[in-house]
Amino acid sequence: MQKKSKARVAGVFGILTILVIASFLLNLSIGTVKVDLTDIFRIIFTGAGDEKSRNIIMDIRLPRALMTVILGGGLAVSGFLLQTFFANPIAGPYILGISSGAKMAVALFLIFVVGSTGRSSSFLLVLTAFAGALIATGFIILISSHVKNMASLLAAGIMIGYICSAVTDFLIAFADDSDIVNLHSWSQGSFGVSMFFVMMLSKSLDAFRLGENYARSVGINIRICRVMIIILSSLLSACVTAYAGPVSFIGIAVPFLMREALKSSKPVILIPASFLSGSVFCLISDFLARRIFAPTELNISAVTSLFDAPIVILMIVRRYRSHEN
């Protein structure tokens, strides 16, 4: 890496870290009840403070903010993996219908298993979401073996998303899914493990940038690598979907912005950068979702669509201009 790009990488990571911390504290501090920063630090590090603020921070806002960091990061990384896999910068878990597949599986699980037995666990929930994500991904891969055209593949993904959403809506008519908001530590654990594996994949992903044949010629086992990408991206989007439902566009917009900001597509840099900025995006979106019409809470997907969909459109236009296809 040349000096200039090293400085750029350091700068971007510096800014991202500051933004993550700032938006994290913003989410902790501001809400129906405002808590001062000094109080927040005191509560988190010493456990002191009045009962009410402590409950708000420790039981509600801190878990939610931590979850948001993980969800946003996970979505962005999942999007990055899918983009590498399909060699298509507009691929992402939401647009390919993978999130909707996971959501449908969760809805099925909640209604038929939890509804009839009354038992649920976050482990089973994530597992079900993972199965749904894998099935949706399987369909996409099946279709992609027949159509090589990027636009058709995306169209197919969007249709799969619609089908899954429609089924989910039918199902929801039978039951309510309030169980979905059931935060647990398991998904954070599985999440950490998948992030570790994603980082270990960065060399293979690096080689993938020049296509499969060249990747193979530098010693990458294509088949294993493909399977790993699919499992990890499905697992990441499943973790997210199990707890927050399908969240739109972060998976596409964030990796794109990071490629532009870093002027690079090297996975070992882009994976952590996407993770951090995905977190920032999600934290800010969640903050807006909570605050714009407080006390009514918006769906976070509404906010992310509003901010990220225009970025995706910009990206498509720019792509069109530079490649003219």
Place this chain on the structure above:
Amino acid sequence: MKIDRLKAGYRKKIIINEFSLEIAKGEIISLIGPNGGGKSTLLKSISGQINPLSGSVYIGKEDIRNISLKKLSKRMSIITTERVRTQHMTCRDVVLSGRLPYSDSFGLFNDTDQKAADNAMELMKISDLSEESYEELSDGQKQRALIARAICQEPEYMIMDEPTSYLDIRHKLELMEVLRKLSSDGMTVIASLHEPQLALRISNRLLLVHDNGNIRISTPDEVLRTGVIKDLYGLTDEMYETVKKTFI
């Protein structure tokens, strides 16, 4: 390298009929023949990208199928005819990707890798393009970057499918010089070439890949003497006279 009774093709379709060949270290072997005759299929079989229908390719004593991809990647590099599309990769990034077999498990490169990339770029005369975006290079420049990539992989064998495509006449001739130099340093080059005149100039031996899948192993002298080129490409007398002038 030893090619032992190799038959190549896809599924049931035989494209290359059985043939054997022993290749010495540092040899330059060119594949010539008409379009669609199976040159690419043969090269893919030799580099292990597709499995042969029967027979084997040996590197040293080992069947290429039993060599792990990791080990193979330090011994063999390839150039394919497919067009590479990248996002945000500089010319240098593309060349450096040839060093991935030597990089750490995150794909990060050290000074040796950087130096190897520098040397390869210098050899292919693309040093000033180093920091340019790969997508913005001309087709010929892209091709030279891919060749530099294959060179900095520091292989024993370089398998090149039409390395001269997109290159102008000067760069074609320069590439021939580069290949000659690499082979004198001990690298074995197996390349398909569209220009018989170039193949005749640099090759130690030629593989004439016929339309019907037959392979004829020959030398430049023999090709010139017997005029097999005429049959190989199905040229008329008149055409052959024109082509022959370029051989001098």
